Amino acid sequence: MVLATAGVHKLDHKNKGSFSLFGRIYSLCERIQKYASDGGRRTFTFLIVMGLFIYSLLFATIHNRTQADLIKNTPERYNLLIQFWKDRGYFKHGGLWIWATDKNAQYYWDPPKADEPVIKIYRSYPMGYIMFANIAERIYMSITGKFSNTLMKYHNQFFVLLSSALLGLLAYRLAKKADMPPLQTMLAALSCQLIYQTFPVNLFYFWEVCPSTIAAPFLLMFILLLEDIYHEKNPSRRKNIYAATCGFFAFYIDPPTVGLFFIFLALIWILLGNRESFKKNWHKITIYPAIFAMVIIAAQLLIVKINFPNAELTGSGFWFRTGLDGSTVYYKDHWALLAKRFLWGSGLRLKLDVDWRFLLYGGGVGLLVFILGFHKYIKDNYTAIVISSLLCIYFPVAFVISQGVIIHPYFFDAYLAMPMILLVFCILPIILTKMSEKWNGFILLFSIIAFCYSFVQLRAFMVAYPIIQ
Secondary structure (H helix, E strand, O other): OHHHHHHHHHHHHHHHHHHHHHHHHHHHHHHHHHHOOOOOHHHHHHHHHHHHHHHHHHHHOOOOOOHHHHHHHOOOHHHHHHHHHHHHOOOOOOOOEEEOOOOOOOOOOOOOOOOOOOOEEEOOOOOHHHHHHHHHHHHHHHHHOOOOHHHHHHHHHHHHHHHHHHHHHHHHHHHHHOOOOHHHHHHHHHHHHHHHHOOHHHHHOOOOOOHHHHHHHHHHHHHHHHOOOOOOOOOOHHHHHHHHHHHHHHHHHOHHHHHHHHHHHHHHHHHHOOHHHHHHHHHHHOHHHHHHHHHHHHHHHHHHHHHOOOOEEEOOOHHHHHOOOOOOOOOOOOOHHHHHHHOOOOOOOOOOOOOOHHHHHHHHHHHHHHHHHHHHHHOOHHHHHHHHHHHHHHHHHHHHOHHHHHHOHHHHHHHHHHHHHHHHHHHHHHHHHHHHOOOOOHHHHHHHHHHHHHHHHHHHHHHHOOOOO
């Protein structure tokens, strides 16, 4: 009897210990939720921590590659360009992409070797999208004396992490404005972050950096800052400076995409924002930064022509990029923007045949539901500005330089994924929750879908790039 009683007391003690442990975990989760519920720096800090957790898992699994993998799948043109700048002068060559001389060579876009002259200079992009990689590698090379291919991988995926956290923060703010409970608000944010960080195109950036890799976080920061600017005639000088800085970097990194976005932003601001604020602030955060960036780009071209007067400025021209050359080699008409999305990787040593119609069509449904239910369920102009702005990052450039987008979808699909993810995993479940009035489980349901779909995306990437043992 005494032994039985002692056994019961021992079991009760264990149960109490278990409940105490769960109680501590629950209490910790509550404290984290309260800490990260401001929709500002604390929320962003929490999302960065979660992003770092996903980042670590990715590098421990699908990005944990053998040397044979790295050699086979890494296009080294930008790696070689950074080393070229170090050996032969960054400023001397205007910080531009210097090509090898023979266009018929297999890798003609690689920079010249040590004994080769500078004959061709790429004029279409100012190479702003590898400036941070260049800085990081130059610091590393000054310490170790050698270039790090691994550092480039960490750099590329860090910018994906940053974009994912910012997209999550944007989702958090939109859900909070829709008066969703704190836990549901955070679930929506984490769902958007997870899907974007595991989006196959973003996973592909492990191998090579693209303009959208680096421009995306600056564009997302710019849109986040609009919340304090679009409706105020006299926003704080600090907010305008921050927005102008983000606008400058985004434009310098990807001039055609961001230039068209700035133009359409004016229309969005006039229709959905405060017109007095537009008159006083739009040019300060778009036109002035774009002019400053264009002056730097012009200076780059001038410097390189002074130093190499016989060098040829090369790159795709207006007629080719827009498809107005009449060629049907790459696509027949603009419907290919939809049809060709799933058949890409042509040329440039890239491969990624991935079908992401779930996000694309789901985003279309979400957009339709958003338009039809806006006045009844959302009633917030900033949400409309966010969705419209994100859509205008992709669609104007896709239709204007359609042939360029068809040939290089890995440059542009990451832009399109941002509004699609926000519509599917934030806006759609919010509106469904408000429509039902009886069930609050839609955001939880979509969070479960996000978790499951992230493995679909991981699988798609691994099919394209299986690990070589």
